[in-house]
Amino acid sequence: MKKTDYQMIIVGGGPAGLTAGLYAARGRLETVLIEKGATGGQVLVTDWVDNYPGFYDGIAGFELMEKMTAHVNRFDLEKKFATVASMNLQGEQKVITLESGEEVTGQTVIICTGAKPRKLGIPGEEELLGQGVSYCATCDGPFYRDQEIAVVGGGNTAIQEALHLTKFASKVTVIHRRDTLRATAILQEKAFAEEKIEFIWDAQVSEIIGNDEGVASLKIQHNDGTTSDLGVTGFFVLIGVAPNNEMLPLKQLETDAGGFIITDHEMCTKLPGVYAAGDIRSKNSRQIINAAGDGATAELSAEHYLSNMASPANP
Numbered sequence: 001m002k003k004t005d006y007q008m009i010i011v012g013g014g015p016a017g018l019t020a021g022l023y024a025a026r027g028r029l030e031t032v033l034i035e036k037g038a039t040g041g042q043v044l045v046t047d048w049v050d051n052y053p054g055f056y057d058g059i060a061g062f063e064l065m066e067k068m069t070a071h072v073n074r075f076d077l078e079k080k081f082a083t084v085a086s087m088n089l090q091g092e093q094k095v096i097t098l099e100s101g102e103e104v105t106g107q108t109v110i111i112c113t114g115a116k117p118r119k120l121g122i123p124g125e126e127e128l129l130g131q132g133v134s135y136c137a138t139c140d141g142p143f144y145r146d147q148e149i150a151v152v153g154g155g156n157t158a159i160q161e162a163l164h165l166t167k168f169a170s171k172v173t174v175i176h177r178r179d180t181l182r183a184t185a186i187l188q189e190k191a192f193a194e195e196k197i198e199f200i201w202d203a204q205v206s207e208i209i210g211n212d213e214g215v216a217s218l219k220i221q222h223n224d225g226t227t228s229d230l231g232v233t234g235f236f237v238l239i240g241v242a243p244n245n246e247m248l249p250l251k252q253l254e255t256d257a258g259g260f261i262i263t264d265h266e267m268c269t270k271l272p273g274v275y276a277a278g279d280i281r282s283k284n285s286r287q288i289i290n291a292a293g294d295g296a297t298a299e300l301s302a303e304h305y306l307s308n309m310a311s312p313a314n315p
């Protein structure tokens with residue numbers, strides 16, 4: 001009979017979930033990691049990772065996640081590839097219900113469901129998705145060889161991916177709503193030195209205009225009240241992340257205004273036996289390295305909880 005009752009359930013297989021899984025498997029806990037797609041999370045579509053310690057020359061995001069997955073596989077972590085529909089995390093036995101209707105139960109749950117790209121919410125964005133509008137430069141960049149394209153955003157993702165897009169496009173215009181970038185200094189230096197990148201500062205895209213072939217131009221609203229048009233065939237929206245929290249029991253958990261789970265520094269949520277790690281957690285920096293660190297901390301907290309359950313302190 002298939003096992004459905006575990007000591008630990010990890011939901012999500014990005015850097016946080018895989019690291020939690022690695023620690024749990026090495027700790028010989030009865031653990032399952034539930035993942036709806038391929039393990040690796042958002043890093044799978046990150047072109048290049050240059051700041052993960054130990055990888056001196058940098059490493060492709062896809063390759064880094066292949067290595068993390070292979071590492072976990074060495075310790076035979078059980079994985080279930082399925083989509084979680086809902087969770088009940090109250091009480092001693094936590095219940096995870098899959099879209100198939102199957103229930104997986106466990107004593108502890110580590111939520112590592114990550115985040116997804118934020119949308120601008122402007123006219124043309126939905127209609128032209130996949131026809132010039134994209135949230136993933138690594139996935140769609142090669143479609144824009146020798147074309148003029150634009151990126152919106154001023155953070156690490158926007159600038160890193162704008163640099164990546166110069167491998168294909170003839171010109172990349174970065175449109176940013178302020179006059180300074182949020183991206184780390186080294187990325188800024190590279191972007192300012194890159195001839196194919198131009199900036200439009202203090203401006204927002206208000207509409208994406210399409211034609212029969214897809215995106216044709218952008219309407220730009222400048223902060224000084226003027227407007228302009230920019231002719232591009234590709235438009236990459238890289239303005240940060242929103243939580244993957246649709247399957248979470250948000251009334252049981254405590255979240256911030258953005259819907260990210262609030263934890264303490266040991267990754268404990270307000271529910272006993274329930275932890276959150278990685279990008280789903282309310283925090284300021286969302287890096288691969290701290291997602292992995294969160295995963296390790298969460299697993300160790302869960303182990304501690306399980307050992308207390310097994311041998312409760314004297315009253």
Ligand code: NAP
Pocket residue numbers: 049050051120152153154155156157158160176177178181182204238239240241284285286287
């Ligand atoms: P982010 O750091 O939150 O930056 C979002 C950018 O989009 C900001 O420049 C913001 O402008 C802009 N923005 C937000 N909403 C907007 C809107 N409605 N219209 C126009 N512009 C808007 O997000 P991110 O760059 O995706 O990064 C997410 C996390 O991943 C960060 O913690 C980041 O450090 C990390 N990350 C790290 C690396 C790396 O280390 N190599 C690579 C990628 C991502 P304002 O600046 O005006 O707020």
